[in-house]
Amino acid sequence: MSFRWGILGTGAIARQFAEGLEAVDDAVATAVGSRSQASADAFGDTHRIPRRHATYADLAADPEVDAIYVSTPHSLHMENSLMCLEAGKPVLCEKPFAINRAQAEAMVRMARERGVFLMEAMWTLCSPVMRRALALVREGAIGEPRLLECDFGFRAPFDASGRLFDPALGGGALLDVGVYCVYMAHAFLGGVPAETTGLAHRGETGVDEQSAWIFRYPGGELAVLSSAVRTETRQRLAIHGTDGRIEVPEFWHPTTLIQNDREQSFALIGNGYNYEAQEVARCVQGGRLESELLPLDASLEVMGILDDLRAGWGLKYPVE
Ligand SMILES: NC(=O)c1ccc[n+]([C@@H]2O[C@H](COP(=O)([O-])OP(=O)(O)OC[C@H]3O[C@@H](n4cnc5c(N)ncnc54)[C@H](OP(=O)(O)O)[C@@H]3O)[C@@H](O)[C@H]2O)c1
Known part of the structure; x- marks a missing residue:
């Protein structure tokens, strides 16, 4: 059925x-x-x-x-x-x-x-492209990952009462699209960083319209990340290792993976949202309570990182 x-x-x-x-x-x-x-x-x-x-x-x-x-x-x-x-x-x-x-x-x-x-x-983490990128990094295809770059910015029309700008609806770039970049650092560099720092520009409704951050991991790995809702950026992920590099253009809905300048395109089905739906059905039908691809501890850790970044900017939402 x-x-x-x-x-x-x-x-x-x-x-x-x-x-x-x-x-x-x-x-x-x-x-x-x-x-x-x-x-x-x-x-x-x-x-x-x-x-x-x-x-x-x-x-x-x-x-x-x-x-x-x-x-x-x-x-x-x-x-x-x-x-x-x-x-x-x-x-x-x-x-x-x-x-x-x-x-x-x-x-x-x-x-x-x-x-x-x-x-x-x-x-994004359910996509076959990202699963392949993760497998490559984990099997050492680029040596040890040392530096990750990821940006996700787009230009939305300003609307003070829309969900992207209204603090009551959790507005701001970090929670809307920055979360993808935090997930990439979490997935590829190994979880929670030892240290985070960042700067934000807060617009007229008080939410972060753009921000840039750096994470340092215990082994010295760095992530250089940014997000924006009033500025279009390249939306690219790059993982630089001791023995090569992986890049994913338009990483949040990826179709292509570039390993040391060799490009690989993927034959994908659907609009991409089908993969997360399939993962849920696979888990629920298999009697699992969470997905190994997107474990709940990862969600908690990512939310904690988002909290830390916002705390650095003094950005609190009305519900807090
Ligand atoms: N994965 C992705 O690629 C992706 C892309 C875009 C957004 N998102 C996420 O999906 C969520 C929704 O984003 P969206 O762009 O779909 O938003 P949206 O177009 O504004 O739709 C949100 C829906 O939520 C319901 N809703 C309940 N209370 C509301 C309120 N007070 N104000 C506005 N809507 C309310 C409404 O449905 P009813 O009127 O039917 O109740 C509304 O149509 C966000 O958390 C966003 O981060 C994910």
Whole structure:
């Protein structure tokens, strides 16, 4: 039987996820939950989803759903995930996992206490390109990794009440796209750095519109990272080792891997969001409570790093 997804929220990324599911043979979007019936119905019509709920609570309680994808703004990830986990539903929650580590800990605690699957939707690490890059680095293809560079900046139109700029919705570049760069350093250089430092420019709503940071790892490895929501950057990952280099252009939705100037393209299926959906189904159907690709401790550690960077800039959200 197909793995039956419930989609919580009907925004931009929910649409992408629903499209991604169409590329998965043994998965289907069965239900959608919204704050309004009209929005649930419109989303259901577009994506041919039969069960449409006018509240998130009704989606969480839907017995025909095998897992729920939480796609609301960051500030709601904890509340929405806790509700689904409490109802016993496996959860794939969008990045950043939560507003801060304390919220993420509440989510992980609930999942572990209830014995329910939970995973952060850091889809990039589920991509075949990134899995290959990780395997190459781990098998020593570039010697010892010493220096990692990663940037993720894009230019969004300014909208003080939109989720990218509104502090109440967890606005700012670090939580929206900087989290990808932190994940790359975490994955390729070995977890939590010994030291982090960074500078941010905070715009008129008070959130970080751009920032740049450096991490130092215990073995002397360095990560040079940046993120922005008002400045387009190259969006490139490069890992420099003692015996070579790996680069991934447009690393957050990668299609190509460059090893010492030799380029390898990957034949990918779907729009990329299908890979994280497949990973969740594989884990849940195999009785796993978390994914080895995206373990919950990694989500907690990454949230802790994000907290440390924000603390350095004095950036607190209204919920904190
Ligand atoms: N993985 C990726 O590539 C990727 C890309 C973009 C975004 N994201 C993540 O996905 C999350 C959502 O981003 P998005 O761009 O899809 O946002 P969006 O277009 O604004 O959609 C968010 C949805 O959340 C629901 N919602 C509930 N309370 C809300 C509130 N107070 N204000 C606004 N919306 C509210 C709404 O659905 P209903 O009206 O149906 O309730 C809304 O459509 C963010 O955490 C973001 O970091 C991930």
